C-alpha cells in the first residue's frame with residue numbers, strides 16, 4: 001500500500017531545500033560543461049535521449065531527488081495506477097490511458113471486462129473501418145471514395161489528435177502512407193467551422209464527432225453546423241459521420257452515425273490521443289499501421305517510466321527536476337520549445353495536459369496545499385520563438401526553465417546549402433547555441449547587453465519525428481506530469497476548474513443573469 005502525503009510533509013523535501021544551489025553558469029563552462037553534457041543524459045525509447053546537463057543540478061541535488069522519489073513512492077504509485085487502483089479520487093475512477101498502448105502490469109478488469117482487451121478491440125474495429133474507407137468499400141452515397149476526414153471535438157478531443165496529425169502529416173507524405181487529409185473544427189466561434197467547411201469538398205468528407213461525455217456545448221453546436229452544411233449540399237449526414245465517445249454517452253447508441261468507436265471514463269480527455277480519440281482520425285489519415293507504430297513508441301516509453309532506478313527513468317527524473325525548480329528554486333513557469341516545425345501544435349497540447357492536470361490548489365483529499373503546484377506552461381517551435389519571446393527568457397526578471405526538443409534530421413529530406421550550412425544544420429545550431437547562452441550567459445559592461453546566464457534547460461534529442469518517436473515523446477510528457485502530480489499530492493486526472501465558466505455561460509444564454517454578468521452580456525449583445 002502506498003501513502004499519499006503532501007510534498008511539504010516529506011523529510012527529503014526539507015533536505016532538498018538545504019542542498020547548496022548549483023551555479024549553472026559555472027558548471028556549464030569549459031571542460032566541466034563538456035563532461036556534463038556527455039554524462040547527464042538518459043536514454044529514452046526509440047533512440048531519443050533526455051539530456052539534463054543544463055539543469056541546475058549536481059550529484060548532491062540528484063541524490064536528494066532520488067531520496068524524494070523513494071519517499072514519495074513514485075514507482076509504487078505508478079504501479080498502483082497501471083494495475084487499476086482508483087487514482088482519480090475526485091471522480092472515483094481508474095486511470096488507464098497507458099493500457100491503450102500496452103500492458104504494464106496485471107490484467108485490469110472494470111465494468112466486467114478486461115480493459116486492455118477492450119481498447120485493443122476498439123483499435124481493431126477502427127483499423128477495419130479505416131481500411132474499408134481507404135479501399136473504397138465504405139463510400140459516400142454516390143459510391144465515391146472519401147478524401148478528407150474532419151474531426152469535430154474540443155480540448156482533449158482536439159488538441160492531442162490535431163498535434164499528432166500535424167506532427168506526422170509530412171512524414172506520412174514522404175513515406176508513402178498518407179491516405180487522407182485531416183481538418184479539425186473545435187472552437188464554437190462559427191468562423192472556425194465555416195472556414196473548414198469552405199476549405200473542403202463536403203461530399204467527399206467523413207466527419208469524426210469526438211466527445212467522451214457527448215455533452216460538450218462546443219462540439220454539439222459544431223456537429224449541428226456540419227449537419228446543416230451536409231443537408232444544404234443535399235447529403236445524408238448520417239452517411240458522412242462517425243462518433244468516438246464513451247459507451248455511456250448520449251451519442252453512443254444514436255443512428256446519426258455510420259459507426260461509433262469507444263473510449264471510457266478511465267481515459268482522461270487530455271490523455272486520450274492513444275485511445276480511439278486519436279485512433280480514428282490518425283488511422284483514417286495515415287492508415288492503422290502508422291497509428292500502431294505510434295502506440296508502440298508510447299508503450300516503449302511507458303516501460304521506461306516503470307523503471308525503479310530513478311536516474312535511468314527519464315520521466316521521473318524530468319518530473320523531479322521540475323518540482324525542484326518550482327518548489328525549491330521558485331520558478332513559476334516553464335516553456336516547451338521544439339526545434340521542429342512538425343511539432344508546431346505540440347506545446348498547445350501540452351498546455352492542456354500539464355495545466356489541466358496539475359493546476360490544482362487542493363490535494364487529492366480536497367485539502368488546501370501550502371506550496372505551488374503546476375507551473376504555467378507555454379511554448380512555440382524554434383527558431384520562431386527566438387524572434388518572439390526569448391528576450392524575456394534571456395534577460396527578463398523571471399527565470400523560466402526550458403524544455404527543448406531537437407532532431408538531427410528533418411522529415412521532408414529536402415534542404416538547401418546556403419553560406420556553408422543546410423537549414424537543418426542552422427536549426428540544430430540554434431538550439432545548441434540557445435542552451436549554452438541560457439546557461440552560461442555573457443558578461444558585458446553595458447548592463448543592457450549583459451546576459452546573467454544561470455537559466456536552466458533540458459533537451460530531448462532524437463533522429464527524426466516519426467510515429468514511434470512521437471509516441472515516445474507524448475508518453476514522456478504524460479508520465480512526467482503524472483509523477484509531478486504524485487509529488488504535489490494532487491489528483492492530476494480531474495478538472496473541476498473548468499466547470500464554473502460553463503455554468504455561467506449557460507446562465508447567460510438562458511438570460512438568467514444579474515450584476516456584472518448581465519452588464520457584460522449586454523455589452524456583448526447576447
Ligand SMILES: O=P(O)(O)OC[C@H]1O[C@](O)(CO)[C@@H](O)[C@@H]1O
Nearest residue numbers: 155156157211212213216269498
Ligand atoms: O470529450 P468531451 O467530453 O467533449 O470533453 C472535451 C474537453 O472538455 C474538458 O472536459 C474541459 O472542459 C476537457 O477535459 C476535455 O478534454
